[in-house]
Amino acid sequence: MLPPAPRPLLVAAAVLWFCLAVTNAKVHHYDWDISYQHKSPDCFEKLAVTVNGEAPGPTIRATQGDTIVVTVNNKLETENTAIHWHGIRQIDTPWADGVAGVTQCPILPGETFTYKFVVDRAGTYLYHAHYGMQRVAGLNGMIVVTVPDGIREPFTYDEEHTVLLQDWWHKSVYDQATGLSAKPFVFVGEPQSLLINGRGMFNCSNLATPTGSCNNSRPDCTLPALFSIVPGKTYLLRLGSLTSLSSLSFEIEGHSMTVVEADGHYVRPFVVRSLFIYSGETYSVLFKADQDPRRNYWATSHIVGRNATMTPSGKAVVSYAGNDPRKTPPTVPTNGPAWDNTAIRVEQSKSILAHPGYVVPVPVRADRTLLLLNTQNNIDGHIKWTINGVSLHFPATPYLVSMKHGLTDAYDQRPPLDTYDHRGHDISAPAPTNGTIGSPVYRLAFDSVVDVVLQNSNMLNNQSETHPWHLHGHDFWVLGHGDGKFDPTADAWRLLNVKDPIMKNTVPLHPDGWTAIRFHANNPGVWLFHCHVEAHVFMGMGVVFEEGVESVGRLPSSIMGCGHSKGLH
């Protein structure tokens, strides 16, 4: 099922074709009402933030080069919103990135905001609310960008399906956020359910106190039928994770999967039984319907990296054609890989490399290197995440507006630190009680090459966690993952992969380890780089990059109206 890799000539031809194809680009219009609805994704009824009444929202489908226009009507009563198009680089449209506080003012109740952007690269992407912790309330979905007609991908398949993975809480986002901000700190806890394509099945009898809002007898409380397959055919699964907290493994019982794409980039194919997928990541995998077609099979998601014994696995049914698509498979679903086996996850991360025919050449050296240490700090009694000592708090005025218009009192002018005390800091010991809350910006020279080494260290509870870091506005080369502390003075740089690294927009930082990435700061705008665990970024785990903001075109007035930007509309 894997044809030979295309040669560089083919790549050049594809680029040429793309340039010609732009004239055929389509514009896809969407009109979305954002509102609260009572939803029971896992048989427990709660309020969800929906797109046209649904959570997750509809899948956006387009062809590379097309333009997407989404008109967002905020029909919430008292709550603002903003929607981020995760993995779309927003070249020439940095104001459409959808991050309230960074690239726009939030959209107020009763107001309409239009996002317009080009999907310039084929692949699997995501969208979600990017305002407070709002995406936890349900505003999530997928974006599928296909190659134009006539372009061959480095693999073939018969049909494709999308699979969106989520975790789900029964308590409200307000409840979660209030706890995270409280003294003493109250963590959000483990999710009650894992959802596959928006469906899960919570066992209501597991509630400490059964309530009428949990009902396993309701008609929509059934095992989700994921899709049906035909013996001998090959399927492409476009997988995306928009978990709020959980790192996951995903598998289809009895069927091995070949990973062929990650975050919109073709991967040197490798075969897995379990795919590890972190919040904000997407993968395309191929699998063949090559098992006994007289029965159905489990598709399952499992939490890894945290000891979530109370959270049952996500379960859905993959049926063979002709079977009842909801018929329960005859087997007991697996529990997935051991949650605490970090080594196999790091190993899989290391095996994700660029497809030989699609290597994007890596700049040989960086102009600037940032060593970003995360620590958990107690700041005035509040538990916060800091990066090099600063816990990020978005200002009331979006950075893009304040930086483009020189509103220097709208954010912290003191630059954040490029490094930390990498000699003195013991990553196995929790940070001391220090750190500050602020809104500083890393101002990057336009067109420069930047290395970032993310350095994990122990939390206040002396454990180390997985942090999937997501960069807005760019893809980056994943140069390496390692254990322990990255020593910038040692040979570590030599060991990084500058030959065929994969490009991604989200990469895990594994427990007790480091992750090194490189990117080209050539997309004018202001871009958030943050842990995609919603509670973590809420607690300050992120940084802001600016590059070439002076060459950003005239900002649309629709992104203004808050903070210091009120007068600029």
Next chain:
Amino acid sequence: MLPPAPRPLLVAAAVLWFCLAVTNAKVHHYDWDISYQHKSPDCFEKLAVTVNGEAPGPTIRATQGDTIVVTVNNKLETENTAIHWHGIRQIDTPWADGVAGVTQCPILPGETFTYKFVVDRAGTYLYHAHYGMQRVAGLNGMIVVTVPDGIREPFTYDEEHTVLLQDWWHKSVYDQATGLSAKPFVFVGEPQSLLINGRGMFNCSNLATPTGSCNNSRPDCTLPALFSIVPGKTYLLRLGSLTSLSSLSFEIEGHSMTVVEADGHYVRPFVVRSLFIYSGETYSVLFKADQDPRRNYWATSHIVGRNATMTPSGKAVVSYAGNDPRKTPPTVPTNGPAWDNTAIRVEQSKSILAHPGYVVPVPVRADRTLLLLNTQNNIDGHIKWTINGVSLHFPATPYLVSMKHGLTDAYDQRPPLDTYDHRGHDISAPAPTNGTIGSPVYRLAFDSVVDVVLQNSNMLNNQSETHPWHLHGHDFWVLGHGDGKFDPTADAWRLLNVKDPIMKNTVPLHPDGWTAIRFHANNPGVWLFHCHVEAHVFMGMGVVFEEGVESVGRLPSSIMGCGHSKGLH
């Protein structure tokens, strides 16, 4: 305890004194953080919107003529806010009335807004969130404005206390609002508790499904000790109701109360056992500690006008000095007056007249008369309240800004109707399925006198409800209450009280009846007039008045930034 009424000369002296006293006026500064907190006002823990961590918020205390400055820091994560100063007329400061959509844009998370206004008349007032149904979440409080030193009131007392009455739901505002907007319509239901000064006691064993968030053993789950009294002394109680839905009666076991003030106006004193109080109203009552001081007494609130059998009475303890202030009285608390005895409530409404020494002369005739019929309508499957066929929906741009700046496309230009088909309409039959949703404005000639007759009629369920109507920016004369349909062609006008009507800002419209008021449209601005039942105004039960907006001073830019006002900052 009631000295003779002051003569008109005294009134004139008071006015003179006031003018002189302005130079002694103080400025009171408050700095408020608005945030969600976990609160258990009735032993059931839920999220509440708080002022500096408390719900209800602090009581504002000032002297007539003082200036209040409240700096509001919105520390909610994704939700806007606005605070209304209920009963304060905002003379010369119409932008400080705090109604999002009418007088200002909402205050965004992370932003600070400063309210500054003069409290120009002694009396008891209220404050609360005025954005969506947000006040239901807990942002409520009282304002006490005392007469300046040297001014005698028409009564004396030894001490005063404030009593704030509320009703309280266990489900969130989001849940309530989502139900009200849903097809099919889901009503908010009756409250779980009635609170007295922010405290109630829900019996957790009455929960269909007991949960850990309801706990009658928690230390703060006790009968509230309201205040302690000394035998022989006379007390002034400043009572206010900020219920979301419920009409109430209030009594202090064994102690009769003399009503002396209503909504900031002195009342011809009358004695009650039970005071009926409607959402948005305030009363001052005197009572004497003249009962057996060896025991304590119940202070109770009870729902009237709705058959709320599941809602227990609000209960608090009034103790005599020397007793344990929390000691349960030896008696069984009363259930209050029969909930469905409309006649005694109408009778009490009619007995509220201006104190003879403080009658504000009534203009002899009105320049314009509005007959406002409320009906419940099914509009495209949504249940709405309409006034003369229009269900009020606030525009994205505050009226004050759009009218002052001539943004004529920001709200409905077609004027609403001054009357309804009062011959043809049968108030005992539900309205037909019609009506529209809109944002029109009654433009009143500046300095004109306006009569409004509120006409009740049956809901879709064929019943008629109590609607306490509140007028912003003004007090009005209460000219009369009547049963059935007000017939403007008949002698009804002759029967109205133009001799000594009380002035109020909130007045009940009783079931199956009408209420007539008159006001002087002499306060430049845009003013909401609406039913103070939060679910009802949410469903459209209100109208908007404009008068003299052209003479309003330059609007502060801080009220702008939303809708069409973005460019005006």
